[in-house]
Amino acid sequence: MPHIRILDEMMANRIAAGEVVERPASVVKELVENSLDAGASRIEVVLEEGGAKLIRVTDDGCGMDAEDAVLALQRFATSKVAVPEDLGQIATMGFRGEAMPSIASVSQMRITTRRHDADEGTMITIEGGEFTDARTVGCPPGTTVEVGQLFYNTPARRKYLRTTATERGHCTDWIAWLALARPDVAMKVSHDGAVLLASPGRGDLRAVISEIYGSNVARQMLPVDMDTGVLRIHGLVSRPELSRTTRRTQVFIVNGRYVRSSSLGHAVGEAYGILLPGGRQPLCVLHLEVPSELVDPNVHPTKIEVRFRNQGEIHNLMQQAVEEALEEAGLRPGRSFERRPGLPPEQAGRWKGPGFEEQTRARRLRLNPFFAAVDERDDGLEVHAAEPVIEAAFERGSQPERETTLVAEDRLEALGQVAATYIACRAGSDLLLVDQHRAAERVIADQIAGRDGGVQRQMLVLxxxxxxxxxxxxxxxxxxERLNEMGFQLEPFGGSDYICRSVPAALVDGSPEAALRSIIEELAEWGTVGNDEVREKLVATIACHAAIKSGQALTDREVHELIEALNASPTPAICPHGDPIIVTVERGELDRRFGRTPVTGAR
Amino acid sequence: MLNLSCPQEQLHVSVQTVSHGVSGRSTQPVQNNIYLESTSSGMRLVATDLEFISLEANIPATVRDQGAVTVPARLLTEVIGSLAGEEISLEADDHSTLRVTTARSSFRIRGMSAADFEMLPPIGDAARLEIPQRDMHSILSRTVFATSRDETRPILTGALFKIASGGIDVVATDTYRLALSNLTVDTTLEDGRSAIISERALNEVLRIIAADSDEPVGMVLSDSQVEFQVGAVKVGSRLIEGQFPNYEKVIPDDCDRSVTVDRAEFTNTLRRMLIVAREDSNRVVLRGSEGTLSITADSQDVGHAEEQIPAKLEGPEPEIAFNARYLLDALGALSHDEIVMQLSQPLSPGILKPADADDYTYVIMPMQIM
Incomplete structure (x- = not known):
């Protein structure tokens, strides 16, 4: 095992400070991650009373000698980081070195450990951070850490523990995520004597999923595997028939570490597109292997959030990886026609209709500055572009008609409102239904996001x-800061109060206060997320609040203005939340339904 | 059983007036109807959403039998409106069906039992005052437009009436601007009273009073309700409960520069600027310099518009951005030849008021580009 060093103060400061120990689950996470770092192949976790009474983590990892064990308990001792340069290449999980002393200071801890090459082991007892005993003992190789009576000396914290069931749930969530992150390590967790979870440790992800979500779920998962040479995405995603209402069952693992990322969740959702009804989320367990210099996990002490150097690129690659998996399974129409090499450009890139697929792709092309560099293998719209850097073409606007807006024959022409919710349109010989609320959201979001020089804001009298x-x-x-950029100027107002002095001008005819409250609630719920994502979400939420509602009757003029504005949008098919705006009923479908033989020449 | 006859014209006007009291959104179907009653002296018509609007009209009629019925408001309005200039006879039967007959025509309108129709409770222990219609029109037309449409902040959907012995203040704000109109009048009220009155009721009052009439508007105010009496029509409403924001605090007293312009000219200029500005949140920028006020509008998608008008400037040269619509709202409510804007820093509130009167203050908040 690498030797443990004490970080100097500068280093300690460079690592974001913060509370590490929140609840038993955070202890479980830290200890199991330490075990993984120690090279364990089996880890056993024993919990009592939701972890509040006892957490015992036993591993068969490398173990420590007496000196290392003591050092491990000093603040900022870590064997993984020595100098600032190292921070760029963090490859192990518990690099902060804060965890053990923090846990030790709020519990009764006992560490029993033996190196594989040592004849005898060490047992150290600490109470509330004070060493009370250290002795030589006989024990199996590896490390056992017992954490008893968590928060016994901080009654305020202990009071905030929830019921045993809740705390147990949080603990098993974490172990499940860690087991999904490391299918090669056998993990077993028991609570008050009952085994809750036991992963086999054969390196088979499907087997771990079966253990956690059940064999029925495991059977319905499709393999994902994409390797760009620089980055690899692999794992399992659910067939569309299997979906949930939340993203809780979407697990993302970046370089072996469980992370939360609504950006990645969004990417997966986009890949399914209209395969899933609105509001449904696929299940997935996806591993990303990226060069560690592209990831900055040093964002928050609990390290759940990751920040990518190029969030947009990762998003698009993730979407593409999942799309390919769905295509492979025959669930998503492939683009074999468009992909055929040697096709004249005007045919290859021309849209067959303002369909969802094509626009999703157009959006990806437009939003992804790295696209040309990383993706040469898949893609209809790309074939016709002789230039290697597609983005440049877009920037110069040399082919804007074809790529980013609807071509003339595919422009929507409004026919009328249906059920005060949809707008019936015609495009070429197809019938299209537009969701008026989502369409308005798209138009407003384009305005907000596309405005040079920032968002207009209206100051408030009160x-x-x-x-x-x-x-x-x-x-x-x-x-x-992000809220301010979007027009909400917030200032602390003593205690837990804030005042807001301005609102986005787009919201003055709506309910800016209601919008702000829902934004804050959402931000609180997401926990830590990246700035770009926050910005994107804010635009979507503001647009949602400013947009006309479903069920609102519109005049003909309003209908036409909305559809004209939608025609001008670069992404007319997808609303800012990622839901489809347009449903297309093609001419052929109409003919079929009327039992009419297709007319020659009709597509 | 209701049985009466009356001239079509008067009935039509009353039905039209009262039908505004129907919200159409009531969960009790009968509340979407107009209540008709024959009394010993004539006919009474009522419509109410039981909350912020109650409209009642009393008209003379030849009553043959007393009784009441309710019928759908829109249907009744259309039927009565179609029977031009004749004496109309109304007769209800046991099944709440109303027969509407003239010498030639006969309609049967299916209604609902009057027994289920609810009204606001009679206004109880109340203060009463009378104001000439022209004065009421003036204070309401300059303020009510500034009430908020945001139903998540109910207090701001009404205007505050602050009545003291020497006068009445009416205040409305949607948090982007605040309109304060003051009327000096002997209210004969010894202790002051405050009430927040729904924009719905106030707009109905505005609709039925005349801007140039010296006839009085009666205003009856209890702790929980208000009733305006205009001739034979009564407009009632429950008061909005809650604390209206302290409006005196938000009126700036540190404006160090002023711009005086011709109201009509400024209005026409702003309307032109709005053609461009409306594509981008109605934002116009005002800059004062050497006897002119320049007004510009920019929109990324549309283009640019600019115009100069003569102005009397005092103090440092102003530069500030406003929502043109908010300026136009106030300008449209005033009839004075000249208005003055008192301004300070680009992010500080400005005041718009008549140049030669002190009975109106319009506080308007600027816009800013982030």
Whole structure:
């Protein structure tokens, strides 16, 4: 095992400080990650009373000698980072070195450890951070850490523990994520004597999923594997028939570490597109292997959030990887026609209709500055582009008609409103139905996001006062700058109150206060997320609140204005939340339904 | 059983007026109807959403039998409106069906039992004052437009009436601007009263009073309700409960520069600028310099518009951006030849008021580009 060193103060400061130990689950996470770092192939976790009474983690890893074990408990001792340069290449999980001393200071801890090459082991007992005993013992190789009576000396923290069931749930969530992250390590967890989970450790992800979500789920998962040479995405995604209402069952693992990322979740959702009804989310367990210099996990002490150097690129590659998996399974129409080499450009790139697929792709092309560099293998729209850097073409606007807006014959022509919710349109010989709320969201989001020089804001005669909960306060403090950029000028107003002095001008005819409250609630719920994502979400939420609602009757003029504005949008088919705006009923479909033989010449 | 006859014209006007009290959104179907009653002296028509609007009209009629019925408002309005200039006879039967007959025509309108129709409770212990219609029109027309449409902040969907012995303040704000109109009048009220009155009721009052009439508007105010009496029509409403924001605090007193312009000229200029500005949140930029006020509008998608008008400037040269629509709202409510804007920093509130009167203050918040 690498030797443990004490980080100097500068190093300690460079690593974001913060509370590591929140609840038993955070202890479980830290200890199991330490075991993984120690090269364990089997890890056993024993919990009592939701972990509040006892957490015992036993591994068969490399173990420590007495000196290392003591050092491990000093603050900022870590064997993984020595100098600032190293921070760029963090490859192990528990690099912060804060965890063990923090845990030791709020519990009764006992560490029993033996190196594989040593004859005898060491047992150290610490109470509330004070060493009470250290002795030589006989024990199997590896390390056992027992954490008893968590928060026994900090009654305030202990009071905040939830019920045994809740805490147990959080612990098993973490072990499940870690097991999914490392299918090669056998993990077993038991609670009050009952085995909750036991992963086989054969390196078979499907087997781990079967253990956690059941064999029925495991059977319905499709393999994903994409390797660009620089980056690899692999794992399993669910068939569309298997979906959930939340993204909780979407697990992303970046370089072996479980992360949360609504960007990646969004990418997966986009790949399914209309295969899933609105509001449904696929299940997935996806591993990303990226060069560690492209990832900055040093964002928050609990390290759940990752930040990618080029979030947009990763998003698009993730979407592409999942799309390919779905195509492979025959669930998503392939683009074999468009992919055929040697096709004249005007045919290869020309849209067959303002369909979802093509526009999703156009959007990806447009949004992804790295696209040309990383993706040469898949793609209809790309074939016709002789220039290697497609983005440049878009920037110069040399082919804007074809790529980024609807071609003339595919422009929507409004026919009328249906059920005060949809707008019936015609494009070429197809019938299209447009969701009016989503269409308006798209138009407004384009305006907000596309405006040079920032968002217009309207100052308020009477500032709004916001009373915030703890989580909301944290979210507002963290994202105040982004909120300000979007037009909400927030200032602390004592205690947990904030006042808001301005609102986005787009919202003045709506309910800006309601919009801001829902934004803050969402931010609080997401926890830590990247700035770009926050910005994207804010635009979507503002657009949602400013947009005309479903069920709102529109005049003919309003209908036409909306459809004209949608025609001008670069991404008329997808609303800012990622849901489809347009449903197309092709001429052929109409003919079929009427039992009419297709007319010659009709497509 | 209701049985009466009355001239078509008067009935038509009353039905039209009262039908505004129907919200159409009531969960009790009967509340979407107009209530018709024959009394000993004539006919009474009522429509109410039981909350912020209640409209009642009383008209003379030849009553043959007393009783009441309710019928769908729109249907009744259309039927009565179609029977031009004749004496109309209304007769209800046991099944709440209303027969509408003239010498030639006969309609049967299916209604609902009047027994289920609810009304606002009679206004209880109340203060009463009278104001000439022209004065009421002036204070309402300059303020009510500034009430908020945002139903998540109910207090701001009404205007505050602050009544003291020497006068009345009416205040409305949607948080982007605040309109304050003051009327000096002996209210004969010894202790002051405040009430927040729904924009719905106030707009109905505005609709039925005349801007140039000296006839009085009666205003009856209890702790929970208000009733305006205009001739034979009564407009009632529950008061909006809650604390209206402290409006005096938001009126700036540190404006160090002023711009005086011709109201009509400024209005026409802003309307032209709005053609461009409306594509980008209605934003116009005002810059004052050497006897002119320049007004510009920019929109990324549309283009640019600019115009200069003569102005009297005092103090440092102003530069500020406003929502043109908010300026036009106030300009349209005023009739004075000249208006003055008192301004300070680009992000500080400005005031718009008549150049030669002190009875109106319009506080308007600027816009800013981030």
């Amino acid at each position: 500032p709004m006062t916001l009373e915030l909960t703890g989580a909301e306060l944290a979210a507002v403090e963290e994202h105040r």
